[in-house]
């Protein structure tokens with residue numbers, strides 16, 4: 001163990017301090033571990049090294065050895081002499097080695113940065129007032145940190161195309177491009193859709209799509225994120241709001257069971273954009289374009305905000321008690337569960353199900369896998385439904401089983417959670433036959449027929465956790481407040497479970513949910529919402545690993561490997 | 574306990590007791606003013622001269638070519654201490670005269686019930702588009718009336734001389750490049 005530990009680490013000296021860093025990393029990463037920022041543009045931790053911006057120049061030295069004998073050369077104090085390289089080296093393209101010395105803040109290094117900044121700004125437009133990147137622009141930041149503060153360039157600046165539409169979601173301002181090639185490398189290496197490239201040479205270099213190609217990949221907006229300047233901008237977010245007004249909240253993408261970690265940016269209760277949050281175990285630093293558009297559901301035109309009982313308006317609490325009365329009276333209940341619900345919500349729903357011995361149905365929402373961050377299961381929390389015991393079989397393709405139960409008179413009351421019953425295989429007659437309690441965020445024809453309609457909150461308005469395809473428990477937080485007067489699903493299910501069991505409805509918080517989850521569910525023992533780390537936590541899949549889930553392969557997930565590992569672990573233990 | 578010290582009041586002198594010297598000196602001042610030029614301003618018919626650098630109501634200005642100078646960078650909104658400014662940024666539609674500026678305010682509001690006339694918005698503006706000029710009197714019958722909208726702000730601001738013509742130069746350079754001039 002200790003032997004392995006030794007080979008895994010090397011000691012390097014950064015600005016006079018010895019630091020132990022893992023082998024195989026670059027100087028830029030070593031400096032980061034030592035808490036020293038080396039400014040950079042073209043380097044990106046998840047892309048190949050291109051070394052073209054030269055912003056990361058540092059001084060580098062190695063312990064000296066005599067060329068003839070190979071003996072270490074000692075100085076007067078008996079320490080090995082350091083042979084400093086006569087010229088600075090780029091920190092992004094040299095791997096650390098034992099005894100490596102780096103200086104990141106000498107006059108020479110500062111001079112290099114100053115020079116690079118001046119070259120970068122020579123042809124850069126004075127666009128910051130109309131540039132969406134302002135406020136999170138590396139060029140702006142490093143210009144204030146390392147630039148000279150005034151321009152010596154009196155010649156004419158280059159003129160390049162300023163509003164090139166590269167694809168359906170991305171616009172390019174070529175004048176702002178600093179030719180770092182991050183976007184090109186991303187499209188080539190990660191999105192596997194190499195459509196971008198440079199034409200012309202020198203200061204004439206221009207970023208373009210190859211002839212006849214379009215930047216229309218479902219990952220195109222990642223180029224906007226990684227572009228260190230405002231050259232690539234998102235057409236959706238363009239000119240909408242300054243980033244310094246936006247506050248971000250950590251969330252999870254609900255587009256599929258890949259569960260990309262995200263940050264949702266809001267100002268005063270309005271969401272403006274969603275960006276990926278780095279998680280090396282799940283999504284690296286990427287997410288899909290389609291996942292970024294999901295915030296629009298908050299302001300969907302057919303959003304439900306008014307609870308209804310028998311078609312008439314009611315308050316949310318009245319609707320819940322009306323629903324509990326209906327549920328109490330029947331013993332032929334079916335619950336259409338949702339794998340969009342959070343673990344906490346599913347837990348309370350399954351209490352209700354057990355208490356009323358209700359039949360549980362769930363509908364699968366499947367789509368094609370893209371091998372990256374869009375998995376086959378287009379809901380975020382199928383695994384959570386298994387873990388909480390809400391379902392014991394994979395969701396079915398439609399509700400025909402429920403349909404025949406209704407026809408056979410085995411079911412007379414349906415509690416539908418986030419499913420549009422008509423769209424998933426129930427006929428109008430079947431819906432009319434039952435007493436329907438519908439929980440939904442958007443209005444649908446079948447929701448309008450419900451005896452009790454309880455509008456619900458979107459993922460951006462509530463907090464909770466999901467279990468993704470890797471059995472990784474990840475939490476999300478409320479970004480904006482929900483429509484006034486609505487109750488969270490958590491509260492609705494908890495109240496229904498308590499009321500149908502003859503108790504009284506009490507207000508529940510996430511903490512109460514987790515007190516109960518961690519004591520009742522084996523996989524979640526000892527956990528609390530607040531102790532789940534931001535990057536998520538792998539829960540043991542146990543026997544659930546044997547379930548033939550629809551996902552095959554994603555960026556960080558391979559179902560075969562996953563099952564093999566899960567089995568191996570359970571055999572060993 | 575603090576000690577209380579009683580100070581004897583000096584008795585009035587004879588001339589003070591007659592009040593005559595005081596009345597005379599008062600009359601002197603009054604009469605001397607009767608022969609000086611009048612300083613009363615017949616407000617609102619007459620207006621006081623506004624000194625240079627006066628910080629009146631913040632306004633938006635246009636450049637001499639009639640282009641609205643604000644590009645809705647929202648820096649003034651950010652810097653404004655009482656948060657009096659509200660901007661809805663927007664895109665300048667293609668085909669319009671100043672299409673090359675790309676961005677302009679769709680809506681611009683300054684809440685004069687909040688404004689403290691600090692002038693920070695003028696100081697921070699990178700486009701020299703917002704100025705505290707010489708308007709100093711405001712009134713309205715409702716709170717809404719005292720929220721200056723974009724139209725009102727331009728009406729109050731008018732046109733100020735420009736020495737940069739940054740965007741005009743930019744347009745000229747773009748046109749020259751299109752015509753095959755400098756790249």
Ligand code: SF4
Nearest residue numbers: 127128131134137230
């Ligand atoms: S890319 Fe950065 S420096 Fe360039 S105009 Fe935009 S904000 Fe300013």
Ligand code: SF4
Nearest residue numbers: 177178180181183227
């Ligand atoms: S568009 Fe942005 S990411 Fe692409 S090369 Fe230019 S600066 Fe780099």
Ligand code: SF4
Nearest residue numbers: 653688689691692694
């Ligand atoms: S003068 Fe001061 S308070 Fe008034 S709008 Fe400008 S920044 Fe705000």
Ligand code: SF4
Nearest residue numbers: 643644646647649698
């Ligand atoms: S700072 Fe100037 S350009 Fe920017 S929004 Fe305010 S007035 Fe407009």
Ligand code: FES
Nearest residue numbers: 040043053054092
């Ligand atoms: S970051 Fe090292 S050369 Fe660009």
